[in-house]
Amino acid sequence: MTQVSATFHTTGKVCGRQREVEHLLLRGLQGKGRKAVASLAVNALAAVNRRRERTAPPPSAEQVKILLLHAYGMGGTIRTVYNLAGYLAKDHDVEIVSVLREAEESFFPVPPGVRISFLDDRREPPTGLRRLLARPSRLIPKEEAAYHRFTLYTDLKLARYLRSLRTGVLIATRPGLNLAAAALTPPGVITIGQEHVALQGHAETIQAMIKRRYPKLDALVALTKADLRDYRALLRKKPRRLTRIPNAVPPMDGDRADLSAKTVITVGRMTKIKGFHRLLDAWKLVTEVHPDWNLRIYGAGPQQENLQEQIESLGIGATATLPGSTDDVGSELAKASIFVMSSRHEGFPMTLLEAWGKGLAVVSFNSPHGPKEMITHEHDGLLVKPRTVENLANAIIRVIEDEPYRRHLAANAVRTAETYDLDAVGAQWDALFDELVAPR
Template sequence: MGGTIRTVFNLAGHLAMEHDVEIVSVVREREEPFFPVPPGVRIRYLDDRLPRRKGLLSRFPTRLVPKEEAAYHWFTLRTDLKLIRYIRGRRRGVLIGTRPGLNLIMSLVAPPEIITIAQEHGNLSGHGPELRKRIARRYGRLDAVVTLTQTDLQAYERALKTRPRLLAQVPNAVTRLTGGRSPLTEKTVIAVGRLTHTKGYDLLIRAWAHVAARYPDWTLRIFGDGPRREKLQASIDKRELTGKVLLMGSVPDVGGELAQSSIYVLSSRREGLPMVILEAMSKGLPVVSYDCPTGPAELITHGHDGLLVKPEKIHAMADAICTLIEDEELRRTLGANALEKAARYDLEVIGARWEELLHGLCREEAATQTDQGPAGEYARARDEAAR
């Protein structure tokens, strides 16, 4: 139910209006996805674990995915074989990987006639040193690497030992949510995301203790689930913030919740390009965010549509929130500008950039295959199919 899944569904749904699109899920552990599947998009599961009978190969760890990959625990020897069989079985089209482990496997086993694209949904510096070494060695075998931010694009330009055919930056598109524009009248601050160490909610709760001392009638609502829920609740209780900081759990569509809030806050220690900032902006919310690597500084213009705070600074975060609580005029000005900023990341705008990127790769590949002679007829047919 994370941000990567939302962006994958967004892009798949847009591309499915003109192309044949399939989402390939490595594992399946629930009957239906958390988010609704976009119209026209198929989902294929390689390792269906619903029957709870995983088989002998599932007892052995993956040999292809590095231990530093955040999703390492999902992969087994069984998923290795399923992935190899699926990827090697492709004979045409474009294959997009959505995390380092999958991208590295693509770089090893994808047939040459498949166009391979690695998406970076986080940032290069957020990966462990051994994983970064493998990325530097192998990503050059792929046709394209696409980052979310210019900062991360530059990091990849410096790191890759050999360049893929295309190294580009395309941001995420903002999700179209239910609910209207926020009137910015509710005494509510909102945060949305998985309850993990990376999201920094421990820092936010400590900051809110200072906010609550000055403005006890305001409430912080945190939406999301995750492994740190009990620790965060203990921190809330310890600081006597019960009723002032609420862990709300997860909701499929946060649009209505954003529309009933007046300030959005992001307390992450690191990010890729946090789509939730754009979602908040699309509701006219001003955003207070740590200036963590990477993403917030590329979305927020400090003092224009939000406020940026030095990373992990408790008092600075509390002061920035209090500034927007105190100054309603500033809150409304930043919110109006945020609404304009979000429009630049509309799905139609970002989708057009992906279409241009894909068509460019297909044309270039077709030209290469034509030059090679025997494969020319196949390349022309694939180019025609892409069009």
């Protein structure tokens, strides 16, 4: 027996067939005769599941677990999960289960009645089993955007957690976690996969795995109608329920924008997909006409240094700034008049909903799925041909110069935001739970 296997075999309170399954799983994760071991593990899991199915309690939504990558991080998915968890906690026992913990405190306020637990606490250097299993994940596909965050240790912790569940609802929130939940969660647990990124944004290998495994989920929830159509086309065999439930507008501090500030704002993680480099190129053109207006890009990420260098090279440092992250998005939005979305792709952008809720005029690239579906052109926002810097600049200039038009867009934006009210969206989750709990 290898050192890793021996350590695993004597760690934790597992016994009998379950220990056998986990031992086979770990051997497969280590890559030793993976195909043969994987086949044995699948057969063993199937046998355990058949036995559990005979004794599983009736489906219940009393307990709700939401599986998240890093609950104490910042980002749209985390914010929407907190929002949903807070709503569900009124009538359910709700726990957010975070695969990772890398910070002392949550970036966002934790909703009342919601517990948070962690599978892998990384606040200290790895020791013991975590250090021994600090190797690339075998459970999460390499093409998953967050693959580098997972290890053999998180594989083990995640597999054990999923196999420990007996009842309630499990909501997973990204492809890797959805795939793991579909493969490992035992009978008796209602499994729901929630997708925050458009299907077409996933690598082909991920889409192939989705096609094979997602039908094992009880439900799959897409955020947009376009994405729902794509999943219906891909999945020949479908989960029990395939539906669309949008995210809701979260509660925000600050007043509604009065549209007098000469400020354009955007918020997001600083990655290439957000297109902030194109926004800065467009802003250079805007400042040539309106040097008295300012651009603020809130957020952090791997592109932050490059964006700052771009600001300096374009000579727009007097009007374009990167203030960093903020835990009070609402107040910052209320200080602006125009919100710009320059993303190459979006699933269902929460920042767009937040900007609408604060009564901002919106200018956005007409990117697939999210903005294209959410925004009614010339009504509650202005859509621009994707990746066209000059067109983006001209759209911003138009909204700056035409104040009545700016106020027209903003007024309609507020009314659109009301259709994404938390109670209205939450009622759709309530209906989904009722349907999944009902006898087949």
